[in-house]
Amino acid sequence: MIKNKKIEQALIGQIKNEEHSSRLYMAMASWCHANGFHGASKYLFKQSDEERAHMLKIVNYVNERGGHATLSELDNLTDNYKTLIEVFEKILKHEEFITTEINNLYEESMKSKDYATATFIQWFITEQLEEESTFQDILDKMRMTGSTPGGVYWIDRELAMIAAGRG
Ligand code: FEO
Numbered sequence: 001m002i003k004n005k006k007i008e009q010a011l012i013g014q015i016k017n018e019e020h021s022s023r024l025y026m027a028m029a030s031w032c033h034a035n036g037f038h039g040a041s042k043y044l045f046k047q048s049d050e051e052r053a054h055m056l057k058i059v060n061y062v063n064e065r066g067g068h069a070t071l072s073e074l075d076n077l078t079d080n081y082k083t084l085i086e087v088f089e090k091i092l093k094h095e096e097f098i099t100t101e102i103n104n105l106y107e108e109s110m111k112s113k114d115y116a117t118a119t120f121i122q123w124f125i126t127e128q129l130e131e132e133s134t135f136q137d138i139l140d141k142m143r144m145t146g147s148t149p150g151g152v153y154w155i156d157r158e159l160a161m162i163a164a165g166r167g
Contacts, residue, residue, distance in 0.1 A: 027077045
């Protein structure tokens, strides 16, 4: 049982964060497609699915521990960008925010001696590390080559390969 209501609420807050991430990446994927970046679009649709899977993971965890995983009202999204680099800069910033939220959740669980939740959250800590490093890597490549038309074409193809599991 999740006895501590504060922890349950914090987990529900994280469900909202993951759902927001999923919608944000879907909006970005759609923008990419509309602007001719088809590789980036495929990649971000896949990321959107991953974020939904993260959301479901927490929904199931809360319910399996006798809580009630409710859904929150959704925040508005921006779905207009100037460049592909801007999209990925915003993603990295967003993921850094998510990492802070996950770390706070871990800290709260430890303070409340809810070791089951702390252990559950460890998976997300590792996931955030991987995501931040992946997005930083993509951004570095974009900054190196992305301002030229050839560079944008190359990075879009790279993202298509990653999305297809060949990157
Ligand atoms: Fe599930 Fe990237 O946060």
